[in-house]
Amino acid sequence: MSDQAAFAGALLDSDQACPDGLFSSNGADPASRFAVYRNNVHSSLINALAAAYPVTRQLVGDDFFRAMVGLYVQASPPDSPLISEYGSTFAAFIQAFEPAASVPYLADVARLERLRVRAYHAADSQPLNQQAILEQLQGPTDLGQLRLHLHPSLATLNSPYAVVAVWAAHQTEGAIATLNPWYAQSALVLRQGLAVKVFAIDSGSVAFINSLDQGSGLEMAVEHALETSAEFDLNHCLTLLISHDAITHLHTEQKESP
Numbered sequence: 001m002s003d004q005a006a007f008a009g010a011l012l013d014s015d016q017a018c019p020d021g022l023f024s025s026n027g028a029d030p031a032s033r034f035a036v037y038r039n040n041v042h043s044s045l046i047n048a049l050a051a052a053y054p055v056t057r058q059l060v061g062d063d064f065f066r067a068m069v070g071l072y073v074q075a076s077p078p079d080s081p082l083i084s085e086y087g088s089t090f091a092a093f094i095q096a097f098e099p100a101a102s103v104p105y106l107a108d109v110a111r112l113e114r115l116r117v118r119a120y121h122a123a124d125s126q127p128l129n130q131q132a133i134l135e136q137l138q139g140p141t142d143l144g145q146l147r148l149h150l151h152p153s154l155a156t157l158n159s160p161y162a163v164v165a166v167w168a169a170h171q172t173e174g175a176i177a178t179l180n181p182w183y184a185q186s187a188l189v190l191r192q193g194l195a196v197k198v199f200a201i202d203s204g205s206v207a208f209i210n211s212l213d214q215g216s217g218l219e220m221a222v223e224h225a226l227e228t229s230a231e232f233d234l235n236h237c238l239t240l241l242i243s244h245d246a247i248t249h250l251h252t253e254q255k256e257s258p
Contacts, residue, residue, distance in 0.1 A: 204232025
């Protein structure tokens with residue numbers, strides 16, 4: 001192990017001793033100085049997750065949240081130099097964290113907030129002109145050959161809890177009093193311009209969007225959506241995607257000649 005790797009490992013693991021070879025220019029104890037630096041790094045990671053998961057933090061209170069995140073930081077140190085990527089496994093940690101079991105929707109709210117972070121930092125892509133999309137969709141094109149490419153920021157989430165309602169209630173003062181989290185809800189997250197938006201959608205729309213994202217043609221995506229939910233509304237789902245600049249490319253895939 002290199003000296004740099006040993007230093008990084010000790011910095012992120014409070015059970016490890018101060019690395020050998022450190023010294024202080026003013027004669028202070030290197031171990032004490034290293035402990036201060038380690039604590040600052042630890043605190044900065046906790047603060048980063050507190051900023052990335054504001055609703056998750058509000059649901060359990062700041063003290064509980066910071067104690068939980070402190071354990072997460074010890075168990076899952078960063079594996080990327082980009083702080084925006086840290087916390088990708090936090091929701092799974094919450095799911096298995098027994099003291100958080102009294103808030104069963106906490107992990108899914110964390111998943112939603114992680115999707116918001118990813119959407120904000122996702123690559124940019126120029127959306128298609130809305131009128132051009134409508135003209136092509138209304139034309140004589142075989143739907144089975146039509147392929148839609150979606151914005152890189154777009155993601156979906158299915159939950160047995162009302163995750164969008166929970167998240168939205170914490171964006172408006174006084175809305176928590178009437179909150180009912182005990183029903184299934186699906187979410188669509190996307191970035192339009194610089195604004196990250198969250199929408200409640202049905203499970204059929206999730207199946208439709210995911211199918212498109214995996215390269216299926218429009219006709220097959222509709223079939224998958226209807227298999228998931230007979231109440232899937234294609235017009236409503238397409239209107240949502242088009243009106244929020246979620247479609248970046250649309251083309252017809254020619255059938256191969258026999």
